[in-house]
Amino acid sequence: MTVFRQVRATPNLLTMVRLFALPFLVIEILDNHWKMAFLLLWIAGTSDAFDGIAARRLGQATRLGQYLDPIADKLLLSTLFMVLTHVGLIPRYVTVLVFSRDLGILLICTLLYVTNVLRDFPPSWLGKWNTAVQIVVVLTIMTGQVVHIPGLERAVWLLLRFIAVLAPMSAAQYAWITMRKVQTQGSEIAASAP
Incomplete structure (x- = not known):
């Protein structure tokens, strides 16, 4: 096409x-x-x-x-x-953690892709959770600006704290999975070499 x-x-x-x-x-x-x-x-x-x-x-x-x-x-x-x-509406430290995670993953994937070390970068399960919670927090914050719902501010506060923990954890998991893939691929190449 x-x-x-x-x-x-x-x-x-x-x-x-x-x-x-x-x-x-x-x-x-x-x-x-x-x-x-x-x-x-x-x-x-x-x-x-x-x-x-x-x-x-x-x-x-x-x-x-x-x-x-x-x-x-x-x-x-x-x-x-x-x-x-x-x-x-979102504390700076949460956004810094989210951007640091995304930028780190982007740089690692780009480096591995450009050097032909690895071409497949599926998201990790923690990464999927991280994205899902980010979507929920944005929707919740935006909803709170349009409609007053009791307890919504507390929910946003909890979700933001969760993202602050989840973002670095998902970055670490992604790095671990990627490192293992690179090691496995390196071992397979070494084993197939004459």
């Missing part, structure tokens, strides 16, 4: 909707237009849910989509963490 046809595939168009909505979402948050920001967040979230469904149902899974979807997800979450930190 050509690059142009991959770009035009329905799942990839939905992913691009998510990317297109992001700057407007940031602007609405910075301007304290929480209802519009909340609406844009739901549009982005819905596009994320439907792009996977569309890829499976329409048989339009593409190589571009395999890279574009996780990039869009990570860009959305990371940007929201930064903006929500800027407006004082």
